[in-house]
Amino acid sequence: MRREKSFTKNLSSLDEVFAFISTYLQHANVTDVFPIHLAVEEIFANMVRYNSQNFSDIVISIEKSGKTLRIHLSDEQAEPFDVTKVKSPELNVPLPQRKVGGLGLHLVKQFVDQVYYEYENHHSIVILTKTLET
């Protein structure tokens, strides 16, 4: 079962994004929604922040096959920006030297198994895969 939906490239779409993901996961009998919401939000928010100058949609597709969950987030008209290359934050430095940037991607990498980036025909695509325990 695969589902796909387009969302306006704006942070106010997040509620709809969460609803779309939750509905799918419920049908797929996946109960641990939190890590999936977090991974999708962080990538979606990055796509909004780094390509806010155009008004293309972000298309999200989700598919569970066996124990593997695959989620594609595609910005349909974007400059290349490889979110997977954002540097992880240094977590062992004193407070004043800490930086907020990169925290989101660091979390994504903890909550899903793999994060891929592809750029083709002005489409910036991030693919998340996670092996489910259930």
Add this chain to the structure above:
Amino acid sequence: MNGFEVVRKDLEDVSTLFLKGYLDAHTYPQFESALQKLMDERRFKIIVNFSDLSYISSAGLGVFMGFIETVRENAGDIKLCAMSPKVFKVFDLLGFPTIYDIVNDETQAHQKFTDGSRTN
């Protein structure tokens, strides 16, 4: 709609912010405003109660980073309490327990201010 709410309660010089719902990249400005209001009122002893918060992402955690230095420079602190295990995991993965006092409930958080003790 997941929604997000912040409710504030003051007890003497300590202010508690109760967070409810989803603290994400869209809702975090509400939390930021609540903390900014406390800064404007020069109330620097702050407890954040997470008991009704079901979700947090990096945008929410960034808010804490934005205020902690000002708060501590003014002899205050932000104590965090009553997190669900899932919310705690996010804080833990980003190394927050070494910077913030994270305790089980509000009574312990108040106690931390009374004792004057701090994790870091």
